[in-house]
Amino acid sequence: MLVSAAVVFSSLLSCAVAGPHARLKSPKNWAKKTALMEVLAAASPPSNSTTFSPVAVAPKANIFISLTDDEAASVISFLHNQTELNLTAAADAGAWDNAIEVVDLVQPNKTDALEYLDNGGAVPDRFAVARIAFGATDEPYLQDFIVGPLPISNSSTYASLDWATTSGSAKIRNHNADEDLLTQWNLDVTATVADIILDLLNGTATGSDDDDFDIWGETLLPQGLFFKSDITGRDSSKWQLQGWLYGDVFYSTTEEFRQAWSSPDFVKYDLNLPSSWIGSDQTGDFFPGDNIAPPIAVQPNGQRFSVDEEQKYVEWMDFSFYITFTRDTGLRLFDIKYKGDRIIYELGLQEAIAHYAGLDPVQSATSYMDTFYGFGPYAFELVPGFDCPTYSHFLNATFHAAEVSTTHRNNICLFESDPGYLMQRHSSSNYLALTKNIVFTLRSVSTVGNYDYSFDYVFALDGSIETIVRASGYIQSAFYAKNNDYGYQVHDALSGSMHDHALNWKVDMDILGTENTFVKHKIVPVQVKYPWSNNTRSTMQLQRERVENEDDAKLYWPRNGADMFLVENSDQPNKYGEPRGYKIAPSRGGAGMHLTIQNSSVLLKSQGFATHGLYITKQKDTEVRASHANNDYDPGHPLIDFDAFFDSESLNQTDIVLWLNLGMHHVPHTGDLPNTVFTTAQSAFIISPHNYLLNDASRATRQMVRIDYNSSGVQLVKEFGGKMPSGMVNLTAIQPNFNNYEGDIATRKFPYDPLHPYNDTESIV
Amino acid sequence: MLVSAAVVFSSLLSCAVAGPHARLKSPKNWAKKTALMEVLAAASPPSNSTTFSPVAVAPKANIFISLTDDEAASVISFLHNQTELNLTAAADAGAWDNAIEVVDLVQPNKTDALEYLDNGGAVPDRFAVARIAFGATDEPYLQDFIVGPLPISNSSTYASLDWATTSGSAKIRNHNADEDLLTQWNLDVTATVADIILDLLNGTATGSDDDDFDIWGETLLPQGLFFKSDITGRDSSKWQLQGWLYGDVFYSTTEEFRQAWSSPDFVKYDLNLPSSWIGSDQTGDFFPGDNIAPPIAVQPNGQRFSVDEEQKYVEWMDFSFYITFTRDTGLRLFDIKYKGDRIIYELGLQEAIAHYAGLDPVQSATSYMDTFYGFGPYAFELVPGFDCPTYSHFLNATFHAAEVSTTHRNNICLFESDPGYLMQRHSSSNYLALTKNIVFTLRSVSTVGNYDYSFDYVFALDGSIETIVRASGYIQSAFYAKNNDYGYQVHDALSGSMHDHALNWKVDMDILGTENTFVKHKIVPVQVKYPWSNNTRSTMQLQRERVENEDDAKLYWPRNGADMFLVENSDQPNKYGEPRGYKIAPSRGGAGMHLTIQNSSVLLKSQGFATHGLYITKQKDTEVRASHANNDYDPGHPLIDFDAFFDSESLNQTDIVLWLNLGMHHVPHTGDLPNTVFTTAQSAFIISPHNYLLNDASRATRQMVRIDYNSSGVQLVKEFGGKMPSGMVNLTAIQPNFNNYEGDIATRKFPYDPLHPYNDTESIV
Incomplete structure (x- = not known):
């Protein structure tokens, strides 16, 4: 593909x-x-x-309750025993391994659940879903499996959880399984323009611990320099740089970018610099009276x-x-x-x-x-x-x-x-x-x-x-x-x-x-x-x-x-x-x-x-x-x-x-x-x-009051057992x-x- | 008209x-x-x-503040002195009198208010509005007057508050100034069908203290019987009954209504009867735990x-x-x-x-x-x-x-x-x-x-x-x-x-x-x-x-x-x-x-x-x-x-x-x-x-906390002077x-x- x-x-x-x-x-x-x-x-x-x-x-019984630790462990153990899955322990798994990502409950079918809840039916069998990442292939993918019934026994089996999808298959392609290669790729690409980065951003992004910049998207401190790569496939030697973007101008090659940058009319934008404005601590003049503790809700008489x-x-x-x-x-x-x-x-x-x-x-x-x-x-x-x-x-x-x-x-x-x-x-x-x-x-x-x-x-x-x-x-x-x-x-x-x-x-x-x-x-x-x-x-x-x-x-x-x-x-x-x-x-x-x-x-x-x-x-x-x-x-x-x-x-x-x-x-x-x-x-x-x-x-609540009055004043205060809270509350203790x-x-x-x-x-x- | x-x-x-x-x-x-x-x-x-x-x-100064009692009294007194208004004291006034209904502040013009608030200008003159009902006429009306400046002095005047309207006149016609006549009219009309009312509603509406029904619109207990009157003019002898309505059938005369009611196929509807359902007191089974006082907010350390x-x-x-x-x-x-x-x-x-x-x-x-x-x-x-x-x-x-x-x-x-x-x-x-x-x-x-x-x-x-x-x-x-x-x-x-x-x-x-x-x-x-x-x-x-x-x-x-x-x-x-x-x-x-x-x-x-x-x-x-x-x-x-x-x-x-x-x-x-x-x-x-x-x-608030931690646990609790409420609160006393x-x-x-x-x-x- x-x-x-x-x-x-x-x-x-x-x-x-x-x-x-x-x-x-x-x-x-x-x-x-x-x-x-x-x-x-x-x-x-x-x-x-x-x-x-x-x-x-x-x-x-709560038939919707999350898998217990024991249930999860048994499911994982069961799956590791299925040699055809070729699983590696998650802690040891790399990009070219197969590993379990998530184990969770397969919510019982509503039909079965209602039979149990309303009609005295049996507790529905419990099943787990296991989300497995398959990396040991040229075309990495993820797949959900249903495992059960639980607890794991000789009658437990596993199968692709296809019926819970609309695609008909619980498999989905992972087009970017090689994070390690990508990190290196990004550093290699940026290394070719280290001088431009130093000029435009006044810093470095080499992968070193003392870098000023990271190659990353989501942040309060984006700097407006982008590059485009084709990272199709798992062999990063075949990946291709497709261009650079700065100030809404796209350069389809590094040479083109470098040439533009060298020219006297290249527009350089202000840097987006961090300082205290990115922190959420108190700042600005204190409000009058704000050193006084504000109102607080208490529950004086219990839950x-x-x-x-x-x-x-x-x-x-x-x-x-x-x-x-x-x-x-x-x-x-x-x-x-x-x-x-x-x-x-x-x-x-x-x-x-x-x-x-x-x-x-x-x-x-x-x-x-x-x-x-x-x-x-x-x-x-x-x-x-x-x-x-x-x-x-x-x-x-x-x-x-x-x-x-x-x-x-x-x-x-x-x-x-x-x-x-x-x-x-x-x-x-x-x-x-x-x-x-x-x-x-x-x-x-x-x-x-x-x-x-x-x-x-x-x-x-x-x-x-x-x-x-x-x-x-x-x-x-x-x-x-x-x-x-x-x-x-x-x-x-x-x-x-x-x-x-x-x-x-x-x-x-x-x-x-x-x-x-x-x-x-x-x-x-x-x-x-x-x-x-x-x-x-x-x-x-x-x-x-x-x-x-x-x-x-x-x-x-x-x-x-x-x-x-x-x-x-x-x-x-x-x-x-x-x-x-x-x-x-x-x-x-x-x-x-x-x-x-x-x-x-x-x-x-x-x-x-x-x-x-x-x-x-x-x-x-x-x-x-x-x-x-x-x-x-x-x-x-x-x-x-x-x-x-x-x-x-x-x-x-x-x-x-x-x-x-x-x-x-x-x-x-x-x-x-x-x-x-x-x-x-x-x-x-x-x-x-x-x-x-x-x-x-x-x-139906008791927490109401009716006050009857006439021109002579209050004639009756009718309460319904919902009296106002009473007694002492020790705010320090709570x-x-x-x-x-x-x-x-x-x-x-x-x-x-x-x-x-x-x-x-x-x-x- | x-x-x-x-x-x-x-x-x-x-x-x-x-x-x-x-x-x-x-x-x-x-x-x-x-x-x-x-x-x-x-x-x-x-x-x-x-x-x-x-x-x-x-x-x-609050230039928007309501009229003081003294200001209101002086305005009322001033108006009573204007003989051309022919005012009767409100307590004594009937439908054929002129009386003051409301006295309130005329909000200062924004132009003047801003001059005072922002530019050191003078306090704007205060003016009152007086809403007067004119009943001593064949065509009763209401009119707003502006009175001032306050306090009332020799330089105070009054004038129709026309400029505050879009109609160009502060007068509005009152087509129904004769509530007393209307009450009597309604009783007179219903008296002609007292037998029908007794039959349909199982009660009376004669104006007596022991009546079962009132002639009235807004209630939880409407009964579905209506009559239509032309009450044009102030002479109730010229008013006309124009028909009856029951069960979405309109009868243009009492005779027609009576005839229909007498016929065997006349549809009678259920009565809308009062009982405890119209009261708002506690009803229904008490909730478990509702006898316990619920959470309440307190203000332990002052306003x-x-x-x-x-x-x-x-x-x-x-x-x-x-x-x-x-x-x-x-x-x-x-x-x-x-x-x-x-x-x-x-x-x-x-x-x-x-x-x-x-x-x-x-x-x-x-x-x-x-x-x-x-x-x-x-x-x-x-x-x-x-x-x-x-x-x-x-x-x-x-x-x-x-x-x-x-x-x-x-x-x-x-x-x-x-x-x-x-x-x-x-x-x-x-x-x-x-x-x-x-x-x-x-x-x-x-x-x-x-x-x-x-x-x-x-x-x-x-x-x-x-x-x-x-x-x-x-x-x-x-x-x-x-x-x-x-x-x-x-x-x-x-x-x-x-x-x-x-x-x-x-x-x-x-x-x-x-x-x-x-x-x-x-x-x-x-x-x-x-x-x-x-x-x-x-x-x-x-x-x-x-x-x-x-x-x-x-x-x-x-x-x-x-x-x-x-x-x-x-x-x-x-x-x-x-x-x-x-x-x-x-x-x-x-x-x-x-x-x-x-x-x-x-x-x-x-x-x-x-x-x-x-x-x-x-x-x-x-x-x-x-x-x-x-x-x-x-x-x-x-x-x-x-x-x-x-x-x-x-x-x-x-x-x-x-x-x-x-x-x-x-x-x-x-x-x-x-x-x-x-x-x-x-x-x-x-x-x-x-x-x-x-x-x-x-x-800017002090009411915040920052908790710094690492894998060893909390390293710092940073507060900003907004500590949690402390001390004892006596809920009984409040x-x-x-x-x-x-x-x-x-x-x-x-x-x-x-x-x-x-x-x-x-x-x-």
């Missing part, structure tokens, strides 16, 4: 002085223990409840939710759910029940695209699909008092990569909080009624390279669930020269490279069973002649429209919220004839949720899930995920092409799945330096009961000790060209 | 048993004192700051913002602003400065429309413009621990109506809080940096009849300001019969009447002076051929477009957030050449922000500000408000027709004003019973610095005492037909 078409710019020159994007040099220590939370647990006051237990017992730590099962008020954690997508929720009925079978991230654009080939060709790196490996320990309230309940999570089982301690937090506004209020001539809005949040944060993605699942007393993503961390930026059509100049020689974020969520809703229908309830202007009026009136109506086929199931969110999107069970009307359902709506943000570009030259066949706001498909056990972590190796020939899910199937009262994007168009401005802030980089959707119950479910932070070593993603992606597993595990 | 065209249904029959919408019977006691907050003040721990003062001194109580001036971090409060629109902010520079001259609500639709004439003809009732009179005392944190700083506010000066105590709260997520975070291989997101909120709540509108202005450390409105309280509903195209059936005989909320805000931004330009920065898909590639690529670009004329200044929010809307000072580029500006964007909600109907038969010429998402006009001292509280008297001939602001004026680097809508399309479902909840009924916009400073302003609530008497709005509105001041002032 000729892959030169897919090779644009395999490498590029940019600065990597010590700064926010220093490359990983430290050993991995994912599983290092910490005592941070033990202090908090000891200081936490005892609950004043005599009946409530913060310990839950899962009613069913009001229950956790089954072993089964990763949680109960809060009328909600319950199971948690799992995967290498590719991090935290996921399963079997979310509300008042005893399942409302969501599966809720979790599918993929996160960050699609850049720019005048230069790096920005233009960058569109991260972050499951390539994985959200699991980068979901580090959270800091109480900052990332989550000091009183939060923390959970650990484990993933298995490079034949290492890694446990992040305290990387998921669960907490109740008061979001600062009420659930309900009303005042009348004789009473005032007020209900607190206490919400329950499940949170994890993944730092995938430059960006910190914070994920919240927020449950509320009215039966709603909000899914929120926020982004902070460093922007990826561009050299400033002539990049004005693609971003703002944000520093002396820096452009805030414009990009779209699109993060796709799978929301497999089941409203009173799996047979559901997606309906649009449209609010439309109409002209009507009524019997009681002589004139035609300009008014509006509610019009109901069903989405009955996958042909009509790629939706944009309507302008001005003119349509309500619902999942209903049309066969389960309430007593008034309205089908019971849940509404799905955007709730935060407004800066865009899907990609601007609908036919990206970078993402090719791998973008189908990100071109619209919302998609509906018929649930199939073979259509589990909208994307695949390995799609990024060859986006033109992906393992999962989401568009292939749409094959005209009926969506009428059947098991439907929503695939929904959050995100934003991000054109970084000066306020993104040093870091983007969460306040203006957030996006969310909320699902909420819609004719689902017969009244507002929050009426201060977290930041010195106990585990210090998970953060790794980062490397530059890559999605038209010619390469195996980055060394750094990302 | 013939007004019969404007008369559709002047009255209607519905239930008003004791319930959530009981009509006001109690005497007014707006200014009753309360001791609620004194308890809290005594229990609040002392600040640990030795330098910070919670008391501010306004740098300039970190400063207030000049007398001048209603506030400073928080790098922000400062002045507050005022008006009868029509409640809380308003002026002269919002950020880092010493004004960014907003004026920020406040203009109008709140709730536009209904329905099969019946009441729903179809209802479109509230709530400044008619006023947000000031209904902005009652807030409850600490529910409406606002217990540690909030409360302010009072005063309005002047019906010749009474009324002070709401503690009806505005100011507080800092932690919204539950960080401002900034980033982790790398060697450090983790975290910054708290402490926000400052200014809040008031107005219960205008059935709905409780909560208004927040939220200031953040990154320089952003979010304006949020949330709605709770009772829905207005419709009788269920055949109303399916206009709402869901939500109870036995009840339809949740569909409606649009559109709340218009004036946002008079001034970025580094008044000469500003509105620009759209559009993110657009493009095809580009780059010099470094042989192929045309499908990518995206940033395109800048100026809105230079009022002809182009009615905007919709773009689908998928594809355009960024900015106010910039094009003549004030930052050092990198990017104009300094602020971005305006939706931030919460997603269920719609402007009206569905663009040419409402109800609102007629009074809806111009609600048909789009956002408008830009050139600032003029004569175009101060988008709407007028009296527009509702005659929407076809409004005092202020917002569309008239658009007269092709240049918006290029001039003083521009934004008029922006928040809101939602609301199709109430069962979850809106008994009350709509704030969680899913909220809408917001945020303004945030955009290339305004050279970096993220939140870097519990509010709800028995001290003032119990402002809530009044409510009456049914009205905007095609024939009537004077409702008896109940609303």
Whole structure:
């Protein structure tokens, strides 16, 4: 196969002085223990409840739970015994070896899972997926295998996981398996222009430890010098330099570049120099009063939710759910029940695209699909008092990569909080009624390279669930020269490279069973002649429209919220004839949720899930995920092409799945330096009961008060057992000790060209 | 003038048993004192700051501050001395008298205000507006007068406030000045069908104290029986009954109605009966653990913002602003400065429309413009621990109506809080940096009849300001019969009447002076051929477009957030050449922000500000408000027709004003019973610095931590003076005492037909 078409710019020159994007040099220590939370647990006051237990017992085994260390080890051992795979231990493997990259759970088929959860069926067999990189060949590739059933026994087998793809094969070509050769190639190429680099950039990039520059893409300090290589094949002696780019002028040979540089009218651009501006420490005049500790939330009387730590099962008020954690997508929720009925079978991230654009080939060709790196490996320990309230309940999570089982301690937090506004209020001539809005949040944060993605699942007393993503961390930026059509100049020689974020969520809703229908309830202007009026009136109506086929199931969110999107069970009307359902709506943000570009030259066949706001498909056990972590190796020939899910199937009262994007168009401005802030980089959707119950479910809480009064004053204060917090809280005792932070070593993603992606597993595990 | 065209249904029959919408019977006691907050003040721990003062001194007098009681009294006295006005004391005035309804401040001209604030000019003269109802005439009307300068002296005069209108006259016709006659008319009409009412509704509506029903529109208990009257003129003997409506069948005479009712095939509908479902008290099974007090926010070390109580001036971090409060629109902010520079001259609500639709004439003809009732009179005392944190700083506010000066105590709260997520975070291989997101909120709540509108202005450390409105309280509903195209059936005989909320805000931004330009920065898909590639690529670009004329200044929010809307000072580029500006964007909600109907038969010429998402006009001292509280008297001939602001004026680097809508399309479902909840009924916009400073302003806070680590563990915890809260907090001592609530008497709005509105001041002032 000729892959030169897919090779644009395999490498590029940019600065990597010590700064926010220093490359990983430290050993991995994912599983290092910490005592941070033990202090908090000891200081936490005892609950004043005599009946409530913060310990839950899962009613069913968590069949979605991550592979145990033992399971992972047995799978790896089993595979090493399959001699035809010719595996090398991951720790010893080089570019010409075959090695296991990732082992994870194959999520049970929904059919089997429901049989177990609802109908007393057997626990579904557990299977693992093993992602193996095959380097011992002229045409390196990756392949997923299904292994099981677990535990490994004589009846366990392995097979290519073809059925989970739309391509029909779990194999994907790796066009850039030779990182070591590429590093040397890049140094060899730049050595031929060392004098030009010294002149233009006032530094060196020779591969030496005392280099000023690195040959690299993603950073706050790009310098605007690029070269193009054809690195087709595994023999780097056949690779070819195809040209140089500087100041938007392309030179097809080094000689041409050198000649231009030598000429007196060669335009040299300012350098993009580091200094304190790239750091995120406090800077600027202190605010008045800011030395005083700000308000803080406390939980004086104990935890009001229950956790089954072993089964990763949680109960809060009328909600319950199971948690799992995967290498590719991090935290996921399963079997979310509300008042005893399942409302969501599966809720979790599918993929996160960050699609850049720019005048230069790096920005233009960058569109991260972050499951390539994985959200699991980068979901580090959270800091109480900052990332989550000091009183939060923390959970650990484990993933298995490079034949290492890694446990992040305290990387998921669960907490109740008061979001600062009420659930309900009303005042009348004789009473005032007020209900607190206490919400329950499940949170994890993944730092995938430059960006910190914070994920919240927020449950509320009215039966709603909000899914929120926020982004902070460093922007990826561009050299400033002539990049004005693609971003703002944000520093002396820096452009805030414009990009779209699109993060796709799978929301497999089941409203009173799996047979559901997606309906649009449209609010439309109409002209009507009524019997009681002589004139035609300009008014509006509610019009109901069903989405009955996958042909009509790629939706944009309507302008001005003119349509309500619902999942209903049309066969389960309430007593008034309205089908019971849940509404799905955007709730935060407004800066865009899907990609601007609908036919990206970078993402090719791998973008189908990100071109619209919302998609509906018929649930199939073979259509589990909208994307695949390995799609990024060859986006033109992906393992999962989401568009292939749409094959005209009926969506009428059947098991439907929503695939929904959050995100934003991000054109970084000066306020993104040093870091983007969460306040203006957030996006969310909320699902909420819609004719689902017969009244507002929050009426069940005790956390309300009614004050009856007349002109003589208050006549009655009616409470319902939800008294205000009382007693003493020792704030000093609940201060977290930041010195106990585990210090998970953060790794980062490397530059890559999605038209010619390469195996980055060394750094990302 | 013939007004019969404007008369559709002047009255209607519905239930008003004791319930959530009981009509006001109690005497007014707006200014009753309360001791609620004194308890809290005594229990609040002392600040640990030795330098910070919670008391501010306004740098300039608050020239926007509400009229003092003395000023209002002197204006009223002055007007009573103008014999040609023929005024009767409000307390004694009947339908055939002239009486002062409202006295308020005439906001100073911006020209004069800036001269004072910025250039050492004189304090602008203060003027009052007096809204007078003229009933002593066959053609009753209302008229606004400007009175001043204040204090009243020999040089004070009064004049019709024509220049503040677009109609050219401050007079507006009152087509329904005779409420007493109308009440009697309605009883007389219904008396003719008392037997039918007894049969259909199983009750009476005779005006007696033991009636089962009231003749009224807005309630949870409509019964679906309507009659149509022509009430043109002030002589009720000439009024005419024009027909009856029941079950969507119109009978043009009582005889016809009676005949139909007598026939065996007359369809009788179910009654809409009250019971516990209309109450908002706790109901349903208690949640497990809900007897435990939930988390609560505390402010252990004192207040970190400063207030000049007398001048209603506030400073928080790098922000400062002045507050005022008006009868029509409640809380308003002026002269919002950020880092010493004004960014907003004026920020406040203009109008709140709730536009209904329905099969019946009441729903179809209802479109509230709530400044008619006023947000000031209904902005009652807030409850600490529910409406606002217990540690909030409360302010009072005063309005002047019906010749009474009324002070709401503690009806505005100011507080800092932690919204539950960080401002900034980033982790790398060697450090983790975290910054708290402490926000400052200014809040008031107005219960205008059935709905409780909560208004927040939220200031953040990154320089952003979010304006949020949330709605709770009772829905207005419709009788269920055949109303399916206009709402869901939500109870036995009840339809949740569909409606649009559109709340218009004036946002008079001034970025580094008044000469500003509105620009759209559009993110657009493009095809580009780059010099470094042989192929045309499908990518995206940033395109800048100026809105230079009022002809182009009615905007919709773009689908998928594809355009960024900015106010910039094009003549004030930052050092990198990017104009300094602020971005305006939706931030919460997603269920719609402007009206569905663009040419409402109800609102007629009074809806111009609600048909789009956002408008830009050139600032003029004569175009101060988008709407007028009296527009509702005659929407076809409004005092202020917002569309008239658009007269092709240049918006290029001039003083521009934004008029922006928040809101939602609301199709109430069962979850809106008994009350709509704030969680899913909220809408917001945020303004945030955009290339305004050279970096993220939140870097100035001390509330951050950096944890440096390597593979050996934490090496350094770097703090910046923002330590975690410490010491003991006595939660019992800070519990509010709800028995001290003032119990402002809530009044409510009456049914009205905007095609024939009537004077409702008896109940609303």
